Amino acid sequence: MADTSNTQTQGASRFGRYVIYTLLGLVCLYYLLPLFIMVSTSLKTLDDIRSGNLIALPNEVTFEPWKEAWGSACIGVRCEGMSVYFWNSFRFVVPAVLISTLVGAFNGYVLTMWRFKGSDIFFSALMIGCFIPFQVVLLPMARTLGELGISNSIAGLIFVHVVYGVAFTTLFFRNYYVTIPDELVKAAKIDGAGFLRIFWRIILPISTPIIVVSIIWQFTQIWNDFLFGVVFSSGDRQPVTVALNNLVNTSTGVIGYNVDMAAAIIAALPTLFVYIVAGKYFVRGLTAGSVKG
Amino acid sequence: MGALSIREVRKSYGTTEILKGINIEIEEGEFLILVGPSGCGKSTLLSMIAGLDSITSGEVHIGGRKVNDLSPKDRDIAMVFQSYALYPNMTVRQNISFGLEIRKVPKPEREKIVAQVAQILQMEQLLDRKPSQLSGGQRQRVAMGRAIARDPTLFLFDEPLSNLDAKLRVEMRTEIKLLHKRVGKTIVYVTHDQVEAMTLGDKIAVMKAGEVMQFGTPQQIYDNPANLFVASFMGSPSMNFILCQVVTLNNGVGLQMETGGQTHVFPVNRASAALSAYVGKQVIVGIRPEKITHKVDFLAGAPSFYVAEAQIEISEPTGADTLLMIKINDKNIVCRVHPEYAKLQGERMAFMFDMSKTVYFDPATEARIV
């Protein structure tokens, strides 16, 4: 009696496993299909696209759309492809990521190890900066960038991304540093180390994981930003996301879906690359950045 | 000139006073223990000596120098922390020499000191490891090595053994004691463990709620506790406290004790004069478990001894002694009896009370009467 019920549950559970794996597999397809469609479309000729269908493999693989997307597609009035904008993005993303991470590290260090009266209130005030919809700062910021003489420039974009990224990086570092025992800093103080030496010699060397998290998070956020890019830059100073949007929505002549897809993949490659190389840290950043505390 | 002198030191956060006027003075080379229950302010006091916490009022002098306004690095101290606080990114060698490096000690000198320290603590083979590769006891050792390397006037220990398991704790305790003997430096040591306090200290400051309850040698504190708190805090198993009525007895006074329906009047030879003011009132009698033992015939008649029979409620053999619990005046009383003479649970036996070291407290003020 016990035996039969046992085999029954075993059979049921084996069936259950099949169902689970099938469901998981289907969901995998759901997530992967758009990527597959993007890649395969980007390798098709326009004729192939019109005659074949979305999920079919290309009849003959062509790299022309990629060449066009990279070097000669028309974005606005210029026909130089995505490359200009791709490098634009790098030129402001890299400095903005590094600066905001460094500032965040210092802030986190002060807010945990060198607290003073009012520092906790300041931290809460800063955290609210993570939550505001950026629309509420766009108009004043546009004017301020103009006053500072850095509107429509790489420097302007660096400035904006640092200003609104520091709240997140500070949160990362602060939450990481609260787990480090106070006694470590006390020991260093007694050993005679000061504020900066403790930071460079003791705190920073043990911060590698959170530095990676912060860099990856900031890189993804700033690279993928569209709002600041579209508001604060124009012409050949625009970031790659804005260029992609312009390319896709430029309705002159024949719509080159294959070129659109190639351009989209080009715009996505750096962040996808980071995700593949350092996915673990990426996930940690997501949870640390969005779940407060 | 005292090695460490703490004068009327106070600490308050806003309106709450953490330390309420601490006065402690110790000599060069002494081992001072700050002991007390958690929240008594002992760690805060240590932090203030170290310069990690500001002093609200009062003065701290180290080696004759007022250090109130000096930063920790200028106080010529070294500290061992509860969590060891080893720098995780540095090797043991670097951990030990970091403080020297900051003080611009030349490299050859540093290497010499590290080698010396490693030899003292027998950890030469650990020098190139990272803290994460060490066991708890080894980390403890490195933390001490880091302190020794600096050769300060004053060593501060903040509950250094509380993260170790029981066996290792006893080993390290001995080691610290040996180290103190060898280095001969002044040490301030914070602990909540009264056994550590008794075994390590030259002087003990028993603290409670921001005040020093008693400051003295371990033996003074054990034999002559200043008040009920010190008496109950120091000693394991804890001192017995019996609330009893003071009555006149012959020319002096006696104490009424009831056990198993039978009332005894214990004589109090030594304390008679002081207790006469309490006749008709109650006092708390403090008697250590080792002062209640089996009846020894040749002592039984002597002046300060009193024999009474009682029923054994619970028996706890510890090996060396057997702890027997009896009831006096409805309170559980622990007696320390040689296993050979201990009877079984539920049986009655004659106990001999040595009243010569008995202490008396006022029930209202908890202060020592005599």
Added chain:
Amino acid sequence: MSATPSTAAVPGVSNSGKFLDSVERFLPKLVLAPTFVVTLLFIYGFILWTGYLSFTQSRMLPNYDLVGFIQYQNLFDNERWWVALKNLAIFGSLFIAGCLAIGLGMAILLDQKIRGEGFIRSIYLYPMALSFVVTGTAWKWILNPGLGFEKVMHDMGFADFTFDWLTNSDMAIYTVVIAGVWQSSGFIMAMFLAGLRGVDESIVKAAQVDGASLPTIYWRIIIPSLRPVFFSAVMILSHIAIKSFDLVMALTGGGPGFASDTPATFMYTFSFTRNQIGMGAASAMMMLMIVAAVVVPFLYSELRSSRRG
């Protein structure tokens, strides 16, 4: 131990160190100062500035004469703003519900000691690494009425199948939901999975000993204990929903007409392409209030529970 030079150096250090000590004392505050100033000016100052603009008649250039609530009146008299609000409500609720359902479902399935879990998880999560513009571009192509999904169905023999949501005023906002859920549900799955892993296993064992079936255990014990995760997830998702700008711009551009406008695209259009700065500022302030309405209760409950804990 022999005396080291450190002892001898002490008095010297303390004398010349006085000045350094006081610098040392201000250093932490000095380090924090730039962020403090930036936060004060560029977050709080700018909010006030935008608030001020929303009470003016500013059009192409700011104008600082206060005119009261006229812009807000105009805003709420504007049909397009109402469409944007309605779209936010539709998109927000479906997006949140979709992400929660798929996220929780997948997390529970993945929690059944699945082989290759790490690999599957990274597939579910990769859309989060993409820009919403990329996602929008991809789904714009997939949902293309002529050549996209519709054609696939035609080729499969469903000749009457039509799928024109992208160009259908009534349905355009739902395409945003589809793309949004595709991008964000994996992340919610990761949050729930982390929550499931945090559930005390001994509680589950106790329930098993009590004879509860697996679905009962999930329904009665595990899912209720994920309450904080639900909370965080809803907060994050509503935040994404309210801020959603890039996805809409890339997918529908707010169209057809303004059928799929959201407050974010509304604000952008009025502020930067239609030169109605006053109205744009008013809509931005409304967005801030909507976010506050979501975030404040969340933070409040967070604070309360952390104080209790």
